[in-house]
Amino acid sequence: MKKKDIIEFEVDKMEFGGTSVSMLGNREIHMKGGITGQKIKAAVKRTRSGKADVKMVELLEKSPMETEETCPHFNQCGGCSILSIPYETQLEIKEKQVMDLFLKQDLFGFEFMGIEGSPETTLYRNKMEYTFGDEMKDGPLTLGMHKKGRHIDIVTVDGCVLVDQDFIKVLTSTVEYFNEKQLPYYRGINHKGYLRHLVVRKGVNTKELMVNIVTSSQVDFDMTEYKNMLLNLETESEIVSILHTINDGLADAVNCDELRVLHGRDYIQEEILGLKFKISPFSFFQTNTKGAEKLYTIAREFVGDHEDKVVFDLYSGTGTIGQVMAGAAKKVYGIEIIEEAVVAANQNAKLNGLTNCEFIAGDVAKTVKNLKHKPDLIIVDPPRPGIHKDAVRDISKFGSKEIIYISCNPKTLVLDLVEFRNYGYEVDKVKCMDMFPNTPHTETVVKLTKVR
Missing domain, CATH: 3.40.50.150 (Vaccinia Virus protein VP39)
Incomplete structure (x- = not known):
């Protein structure tokens, strides 16, 4: 077995954190992802004495454990890797x-x-951090999660089961709005572009919603129309905070060089066990x-x-x-x-x-x-x-x-x-x-x- 070889095997043991270890002959196969019982085609990334690190290329056969319905993005985005397994x-x-x-x-x-x-077990997340990009080179603007195993490609996760419809409405309306405006997304390769991230936070018990659009400073764009579009959405929770974060940092992370409050306040409130908490955009x-x-x-x-x-x-x-x-x-x-x-x-x-x-x-x-x-x-x-x-x-x-x-x-x-x-x-x-x-x-x- 050597680097770039394509191998096939059945996934054996799932380890904590989303990795798996399997045996192929007398060699330990280490892989990111994998569910016990799946049959996998993988490419060898590295070999060591009695071990090999591989990357999944194709799922040949599902595991007998995978009996649950999944979302449209399952096996595309790297989020819910065990969504197909019953919760118990x-x-x-x-x-x-x-x-x-x-x-x-x-x-x-x-x-x-x-x-x-x-x-x-679903609709439980109170925060999502989405990234602007495209799903394929020169394709239409997307806004969502990185494709599994890819550093660049972004899939718009409008069918995600971890968040409620308020998140989906803000996500889909944002990507549609900026598609119409034809503004460039920020590319990490050359650090050129404008649109970077969208962060949505929700007070589950207080029904308060925060929307934070994150861009570079490379385009001078008036966000008033975008703010008004969001406020006209029929969301279950009240949008109490619309923010515009300017981030010119080189890292693919939400950092803040300047924070502009477009609507409301720069925080939402949440209640836990009878206590109130202010949640700022970066806390x-x-x-x-x-x-x-x-x-x-x-x-x-x-x-x-x-x-x-x-x-x-x-x-x-x-x-x-x-x-x-x-x-x-x-x-x-x-x-x-x-x-x-x-x-x-x-x-x-x-x-x-x-x-x-x-x-x-x-x-x-x-x-x-x-x-x-x-x-x-x-x-x-x-x-x-x-x-x-x-x-x-x-x-x-x-x-x-x-x-x-x-x-x-x-x-x-x-x-x-x-x-x-x-x-x-x-x-x-x-x-x-x-x-x-x-x-x-x-x-x-x-x-x-x-x-x-």
Whole structure:
């Protein structure tokens, strides 16, 4: 077997995060995607001793597990890679994958409480970030998601089942409007063009909608007509915010050089577990609102009675989890590196009448050293790369009896748990919360107890 060879095989084991490992002869075949039982044609990208990395070229035969109806874009866009699998089976797969990661690191002897399903398995996303482009070279303007395995081609996902009709209406009307205007989309190859992204955010419980059109500064275009077109759409939620973000950065990401408010305000509000939160265009907020309510309820149950305790909420974002805990806590300190998120967190605490919350901007590894109070309880909710080793050491030095670790990436979670074990913390309880139905991802909540 050598590079560029075309091979055929049956997918064996699905691993967490959307990859698979199969055997062909005496060689391990590693591939992005794949569902157990599928028959695949793939191209070899790289070979190593006893292993090969391949890219799917063609699905020859579906898996016996794939019995559910899918959307029109399934196998085109890279979003819902397991939409074809019944939801109960999805939960079983994720539960086993997470447990395998724990066992691989010799983490056992704890109470495993299984996986909690999402309250909604479709129409659950409260945020979508769409990209302008075309589906084929010199084709009509498209607006949507990158095609699976392609860096350039964009498919307009107007049949997506993860979002409700408000998202679809804004998406389709936007691409139709700018098609008529014949404005060029931004090309990453030469950094020329105007239209870059469309970001839609929704307050699921408050019925508030934000539309953020992201462009370069290369064309001087009046957005008044576009704003009026959006306001005339018959959406279920009220459009309370229409924004125009100018982004001349080279990266294919939504960054802000200038923010213009075309209509309303520069935020929407959401309510979770009786608390109100301002969500700005660039602040992090869980993308599954109903799922977030369940996730934070699990965390609160893991914490138990925390009256008169000092709580550290590390990687606090806009302060959701810290404020959920604040009602029964003596004091909550939140630390977050993104200053805008910290400003929003302090505003949210004020909005909710919480006088015992203080959110601080800074790097967790450095900032925890400067806090005067000792925590009785620490909550960590880090980004996908997990916690830096130095931060694990500094967090452990506080000697908190309990740590609640909320993770969106169990691969880095288990590595961090091994580090915490080196400082005397053992895993007490574990429960998964499926925040991302029909995708290969899940959240995991872990309770750590200091034993030595």
